[in-house]
Amino acid sequence: MGDSNSVGLGDLYNELRRNFWNWYPDYSLAHFIHKNVGIDVISFGFAGAGSIDGIWSGPINQFNFINSQGFNLKPPKTILVLFYEGNDIANSLQFVRENYTGNEGIEELMQSNKFNEWLNHNFNKSIKEYHNGSETSFMFTKFLIKSVKNIFLEESKKNKESQHILFPATPLTQAIMNGRIAPLPVHLQAPPLGRFILFEDRFELLDKKKDYANDWLKVGYYIFERAVEKLKGFFQDSDIKIIYLPSVLSSYEIISPDASFRANMGKGGIVDTKKLFQRHLEVCQEIFNISQRLEVGFFDTTRYFRDASSNGYIHGPKDWDHLNESGYRALSDSISQYILHPDDPYPNCVHIS
Helix, strand or coil, X not given: CCCXXXXXXXXXXXXXXXXXXXXXCCCCHHHHHHHHHCCCCCCCCCCCCCHHHHHHHHHHHHHHHHHHCCCXXXXXXXXXXXXXXXXXXXHHHHHHHHHCCCCCXXXXXXXXXXXXXXHHHHHHHHHHHXXXXXXXXXXXXXXXXXXXXXXXXXXXXXXXXXXXXXXCCCCCEEEEECCEEEEECCCEECCCCCCCHHHHHCCCCCCCCCCCHHHHHHHHHHHHHHHHHHHHHHCCCCEEEEXXXXXXXXXXXXXXXXXXXXXXXXXXXXXXXXXXHHHHHHHHHHHHHHHHHHCCEEEECHHHHHHHHCCCCCECCCCCCCECHHHHHHHHHHHHHHHHCCCCCCCCCCCCC
């Protein structure tokens, strides 16, 4: 479960879909894990999703619809919840911005009865609608339309952003690959950085000199934790594991003192590389803490991405927001190892820069 990384979007998908003779190509994480470990894998990924629709309502709607059509799809033995450092928090906050009408200050939001009632309503309404018989097909059709729409929106955003993602003549962001210095494009996705300025028109956040990133991160963490908690309650006999995916910039061993980044929400810019990796560790540690509180598994894929990127680019060369074939294989190989050997010691949220 998760966003477009669970769907399998990226250059590999774009390349394979041009081959009309291959209707069912292997391009996604689900395909590669199945090949590695020989178990059935179903992707309930939802492009452009945040925690509410990507972890809860989208997957649950799909699961319920399949069984409403006379099938008997059993609860899965294992559920992989992919958390993507690059924009999952931002997508959840975007959902709040577009749908929540309260005017609480940011510091009071999580303690607000109105906000928590709104969250509960959004968590529960899709499930209630699914038990209304005639609404079932309609609800799933709405979900499919939204899923396809989100894929097109992802493609549209990628095309617009690709105009800014380029290799400058004088490299700004540099990484180590094959023992040599290699340039990275500008405006790549980073951990949540900067101010979430898009929210200042909806909440009482009038002091634009204040950095609200840390406060808004707490709201994003809270929504993520609530979503996984709801999922755990629905699939009580399934083994849930949170899989942490680093952002694009966090996936490379950057040696330049500064890096160019594109903000999740608000403006991007130039960030000190040390601050970039410090924020990566902070976000990773907080998601790990959530897994501990909920008593679910946790696996950080950062080290495996770094190992793969030390040999070459694992994003691009056209779509720099998603993994390419090397990236998806590194991700699937690491997750497969974790599935087969869950009790082995793994380096989660450690400083590897």
